Amino acid sequence: MSAGPLQMQYADLAQQRDTAELGIWAFLATEVLFLGGLFAAYSFYRYLHPYGVAEAARHTYIAIGATNSVILLASSFVMSWAALAVQGGAMRLGGRLMMLVAGLGVLFVVLKGVEYAGELSEHLWPGPSFAIATDEPRVGEVFYAMYWLLTGVHALHLMIGVIAVVVIGRRVLRGAFSRDYHVPVRVVSLYWHFVDVVWIFLFVIIYLPGRHL
């Protein structure tokens, strides 16, 4: 049993906060390895087939990808602001900002859905009906297999982040945290920024190759 937010195994709230923060950093390190394997597969395939990958990448919807990048960067800014607001005791502001973060996350997913729908209508899903107008269509098919996997895994992470932000944001608005105890906000904030960092590199390797005018 514990009295208030301090769990029985910790000496004080500072130790509890440090443990939670180091825990989320350790979790993020495992995420780096999980996603790193996918990035490595893509990178070495691109090394082996630079022309075919660049050709296929040119078919991605860069306008939607760029818009989503700006949305995620803005959401990270708002998330940091929210965390600092909660830390400073401005719970209503912090909670509302977290809801804005969740809204931006939903907007990202909606735009991603629009993008996916367009790509499906263009037969860019790997399989018997896959069709792409490039010199190396088989390389293009493998590129799109990686595209769906990488962006799909990222979108899944983002949707989990939206749920986490909404759950913790609602607790902020209900007054569950204080200046001394707000570590769940900090933890969900770190997760959200990590998803943003992953997208920064996804955008570079998926949308930018082959754009030279």
Add this chain to the structure above:
Amino acid sequence: MTRAPPRRLTVAGLALLGLFGANVGLAFLLPTAASLAVNLGIGAAMAAVLLVVFMELGGRLTLYWIFAGAGFFWLALLFGLTASDYLTRFTFAPS
């Protein structure tokens, strides 16, 4: 606590948008091979801003840096060992 965002967050946010704009612009201006290194470099700079300012790693205890760096250390091993195969396949062709 004011309702306005802290100045350092605003500066970091604007820096991220500027770097992102530069990244997209350079992808169109530079040849593909050259733009890859530049785009990844700018991406790394953006990630650094996020890590140091938004994720508040700046000024943290060494222990935080070790935890945060662990994933990247193992990632470097993953890429390094994979590269030792793919980048040398044509150097050591089977006899």
